[in-house]
Amino acid sequence: ETGVTQTPRHLVMGMTNKKSLKCEQHLGHNAMYWYKQSAKKPLELMFVYSLEERVENNSVPSRFSPECPNSSHLFLHLHTLQPEDSALYLCASSLSGENTEAFFGQGTRLTVV
Amino acid sequence: GESVGLHLPTLSVQEGDNSIINCAYSNSASDYFIWYKQESGKGPQFIIDIRSNMDKRQGQRVTVLLNKTVKHLSLQIAATQPGDSAVYFCAETGSSYDKVIFGPGTSLSVIP
Numbered sequence A: 001e002t003g004v005t006q007t008p009r010h011l012v013m014g015m016t017n018k019k020s021l022k023c024e025q026h027l028g029h030n031a032m033y034w035y036k037q038s039a040k041k042p043l044e045l046m047f048v049y050s051l052e053e054r055v056e057n058n059s060v061p062s063r064f065s066p067e068c069p070n071s072s073h074l075f076l077h078l079h080t081l082q083p084e085d086s087a088l089y090l091c092a093s094s095l096s097g098e099n100t101e102a103f104f105g106q107g108t109r110l111t112v113v
Numbered sequence B: 001g002e003s004v005g006l007h008l009p010t011l012s013v014q015e016g017d018n019s020i021i022n023c024a025y026s027n028s029a030s031d032y033f034i035w036y037k038q039e040s041g042k043g044p045q046f047i048i049d050i051r052s053n054m055d056k057r058q059g060q061r062v063t064v065l066l067n068k069t070v071k072h073l074s075l076q077i078a079a080t081q082p083g084d085s086a087v088y089f090c091a092e093t094g095s096s097y098d099k100v101i102f103g104p105g106t107s108l109s110v111i112p
Helices: none
Strands: A004-007 A010-013 A018-025 A031-037 A044-050 A053-057 A064-070 A073-079 A087-094 A108-112 B010-014 B019-025 B032-038 B045-051 B056-058 B062-067 B072-077 B086-093 B106-111
Touching (some): A004 A087, A010 A018, A018 A031, A018 A087, A031 A064, A031 A073, A044 A064, A044 A073, B019 B106, B032 B062, B032 B072, B045 B056, B045 B062, B072 B086
Parallel strands (some): B010 B106
Antiparallel strands (some): A004 A018, A031 A044, A087 A108, B019 B072, B056 B062, B062 B072
């Protein structure tokens, strides 16, 4: 266990559905991240929250909407997704502003049908 | 543009042998480098890190080497075991983790 928990582990959704991914960390970190991992591609940073403020949005489509209500929780709200959005979505946390490693959750395997 | 890449996408080694996984980076301003291991069905797991003021760092059975002259990073695994089979990612970052860049990954297979 890394101290970062993601739910659900697997999700299948239709293109018209609305769903949310949840991430929770128990490490006392103050920065949280969403990554997308597709087959045969490097990890893609989607969103960064530092001290509960969004600091990075790497041109992610608006059908992905993050929410960080406090430093321990991070959500990714999904709506009207496309089949190409099927991927492993990873949450990570770290100490903001310091060169330390991030701790990753086990990911949510998302399939859009 | 900035990129972090791996020389070998796949690597097969005999159990007990040493493994070397290589990584090239292009941003000379990067000052912190991390190796992650990702097993099937799991998220990436931190293995070892190194800062740019060092050229070598050792952990338990793992050693990271940094050559800033040629912008090259390597991960050495001693006495490779079946449990080492995974995808290994290198990552680089500058002033903060917000700007981390991951390489594409190398798949390591250990032959019993």
